[in-house]
Amino acid sequence: MKSIVKIEALSKVYASGHQALSRVDLEIRQGEILALLGPNGAGKTTLISIICGIVSASTGSVSVAGYDIVRDYRQTRDLIGLVPQELTLGAFDTVWNSVNFSRGLFGKSSDPAYLEQLLKDLSLWDKRDSELRELSGGMKRRVLIAKALSHEPRILFLDEPTAGVDVELRQDMWKMVRKLNDSGVTIILTTHYIEEAEEIADRVGIISEGRLLLVEDKQCLMQKLGTKQLLIELRQAIDAVPAALADYSLELSADRYHLVYTYDTQSERTGITSLLQALHGTGLSLKDLKSSQSSLEQIFVSLVSAK
Amino acid sequence: MRVNYQAIRVIYKYEMLRAWNTLLQSVASPVISTSLYFVVFGAAIGSRIEEIDGVSYGVFIVPGLVMLSLLTQSIANASFGIFFPKFTGSIYEVMSAPISFFEIVVGYVGAAASKSLILGVIILLTANLFIDLNIAHPFVMVLFLVLTCVSFALFGFIIGLWATNFEKLQLIPMLVITPLVFLGGSFYSVSMLPPAWQTVTLFNPVLYLISGFRWSFFEVADVSVAVSLAMISLFLVVCLVLVWWMFKTGYRLKQ
Numbered sequence: 001m002k003s004i005v006k007i008e009a010l011s012k013v014y015a016s017g018h019q020a021l022s023r024v025d026l027e028i029r030q031g032e033i034l035a036l037l038g039p040n041g042a043g044k045t046t047l048i049s050i051i052c053g054i055v056s057a058s059t060g061s062v063s064v065a066g067y068d069i070v071r072d073y074r075q076t077r078d079l080i081g082l083v084p085q086e087l088t089l090g091a092f093d094t095v096w097n098s099v100n101f102s103r104g105l106f107g108k109s110s111d112p113a114y115l116e117q118l119l120k121d122l123s124l125w126d127k128r129d130s131e132l133r134e135l136s137g138g139m140k141r142r143v144l145i146a147k148a149l150s151h152e153p154r155i156l157f158l159d160e161p162t163a164g165v166d167v168e169l170r171q172d173m174w175k176m177v178r179k180l181n182d183s184g185v186t187i188i189l190t191t192h193y194i195e196e197a198e199e200i201a202d203r204v205g206i207i208s209e210g211r212l213l214l215v216e217d218k219q220c221l222m223q224k225l226g227t228k229q230l231l232i233e234l235r236q237a238i239d240a241v242p243a244a245l246a247d248y249s250l251e252l253s254a255d256r257y258h259l260v261y262t263y264d265t266q267s268e269r270t271g272i273t274s275l276l277q278a279l280h281g282t283g284l285s286l287k288d289l290k291s292s293q294s295s296l297e298q299i300f301v302s303l304v305s306a307k
Numbered sequence: 308m309r310v311n312y313q314a315i316r317v318i319y320k321y322e323m324l325r326a327w328n329t330l331l332q333s334v335a336s337p338v339i340s341t342s343l344y345f346v347v348f349g350a351a352i353g354s355r356i357e358e359i360d361g362v363s364y365g366v367f368i369v370p371g372l373v374m375l376s377l378l379t380q381s382i383a384n385a386s387f388g389i390f391f392p393k394f395t396g397s398i399y400e401v402m403s404a405p406i407s408f409f410e411i412v413v414g415y416v417g418a419a420a421s422k423s424l425i426l427g428v429i430i431l432l433t434a435n436l437f438i439d440l441n442i443a444h445p446f447v448m449v450l451f452l453v454l455t456c457v458s459f460a461l462f463g464f465i466i467g468l469w470a471t472n473f474e475k476l477q478l479i480p481m482l483v484i485t486p487l488v489f490l491g492g493s494f495y496s497v498s499m500l501p502p503a504w505q506t507v508t509l510f511n512p513v514l515y516l517i518s519g520f521r522w523s524f525f526e527v528a529d530v531s532v533a534v535s536l537a538m539i540s541l542f543l544v545v546c547l548v549l550v551w552w553m554f555k556t557g558y559r560l561k562q
């Protein structure tokens with residue numbers, strides 16, 4: 001697939017001396033939804049800010065659609081919309097003026113019909129004449145999204161879009177993201193929540209302490225790094241794991257009706273066949289078998305702690 | 308070279324709108340304070356002061372009063388205009404837009420300068436209610452008016468960028484500009500000072516402004532009008548160079 005953003009050996013050292021990014025390489029594919037996952041202070045906002053032109057890189061380069069973000073900043077910024085992490089809005093202008101201002105900043109001639117539809121899509125149309133300071137936090141978040149989309153960008157950055165957002169707005173937002181994505185907009189979002197990445201992203205990048213630990217297709221990532229659990233339900237309760245099964249490091253559940261076998265999907269032999277044979281040997285009779293995949297959360301924790 | 312006119316236009320419009328929303332503060336307060344100066348210095352005290360260089364005192368102080376408002380308002384407008392978005396964080400939008408620093412400056416400084424230009428005209432009209440104002444050299448007057456508005460708006464923009472909090476924002480206007488304006492001959496002719504102080508005053512840049520501006524009204528000046536024009540142009544160039552340097556280094560905007 002064609003890449004639309006190319007990040008090469010990007011590093012950032014802030015004036016304070018803090019190294020926020022260390023040699024990040026990343027290609028963002030055209031039309032994908034990429035989730036950047038990482039704990040507080042990992043460098044997600046810094047990375048996005050550099051691409052959007054708010055922070056300057058210390059070393060390394062970024063190109064967007066083949067244009068360099070420093071030399072050809074007009075071309076690259078034309079393509080980009082940014083929803084910042086913080087609710088950074090002016091105070092006294094109205095919602096309507098504010099989105100018109102944003103569109104104008106990007107050099108686009110005014111298009112009231114488009115902006116009207118945009119505000120309607122974000123349930124902001126009723127609030128168009130309200131002053132920004134009168135809006136609730138969730139409303140402000142919507143306004144920021146409207147401002148980011150006001151110039152019809154081809155790439156949308158959402159920096160922690162769901163922070164302080166209720167379930168309804170979150171659902172609206174995901175709907176909107178999918179719709180934009182279907183119309184060809186590339187979407188990059190950051191999040192602390194693994195379920196979010198799992199829910200919406202095509203690919204997931206994991207950042208920790210300024211390093212991009214990995215970028216993978218979501219499915220791939222979960223397969224490649226995920227462990228699976230096999231839940232064996234028994235017909236009778238047992239008091240202890242039979243000695244014949246000692247090799248499999250099984251866990252007995254509290255109700256004594258289930259054995260839990262954890263295995264690595266990556267390894268050549270999962271050991272399931274031999275386990276089942278061994279089980280057969282013990283004479284235990286099985287009621288049911290279930291397997292479950294570990295969530296991105298577990299993957300994430302194991303990755304970050306491994307480094 | 309591509310210029311994002313649309314962006315300049317919206318920044319300019321936005322800043323002008325801000326003045327409209329705070330009309331009372333933007334226009335009424337300078338008009339009121341100017342009127343007060345007239346009542347106090349022009350009428351009450353002025354009537355007991357003899358003419359200066361053949362100009363009655365109430366009339367003599369008009370150019371100085373206009374300059375006083377122009378300087379403080381240009382700086383206040385422009386510095387606040389760029390400081391506030393920095394303060395709220397909404398500046399991110401301007402920084403991530405396909406707009407050059409030059410365009411940002413034109414938008415913000417242009418609006419601030421326009422506002423104080425309008426204000427200068429309003430003050431002159433107000434003054435005209437109190438006294439009979441004759442302008443000897445209208446073109447020179449307008450030239451001084453425009454140059455002053457633009458260069459001090461530029462200076463205000465620099466202060467707004469530099470300031471990291473509200474105190475710093477007030478610091479220079481209060482500690483530097485106000486004394487310089489008062490000591491720059493707004494309310495007196497430099498020739499009224501003892502000789503030693505006359506020399507000291509020559510180091511006050513505001514003196515040249517007020518002197519030149521006053522010359523355009525009464526053909527009375529402390530220093531020659533050419534020197535005045537040269538000084539204000541020099542100040543403008545210094546501000547331009549400073550802004551250009553800020554642009555090059557991303558000073559206080561880009562980490």
Ligand SMILES: Nc1ncnc2c1ncn2[C@@H]1O[C@H](COP(=O)(O)OP(=O)(O)OP(=O)(O)O)[C@@H](O)[C@H]1O
Nearest residue numbers: 014016018020039040041042043044045046047562
């Ligand atoms: N202007 C700055 N000056 C100095 N250090 C900074 C600055 N901005 C960010 N940092 C530091 O850089 C690191 C990365 O910050 P960044 O905001 O990119 O993290 P993040 O991944 O977005 O975190 P969060 O999830 O909390 O938003 C942090 O340690 C932060 O303290």
Ligand SMILES: [Mg+2]
Nearest residue numbers: 044045046085
């Ligand atoms: Mg962040």
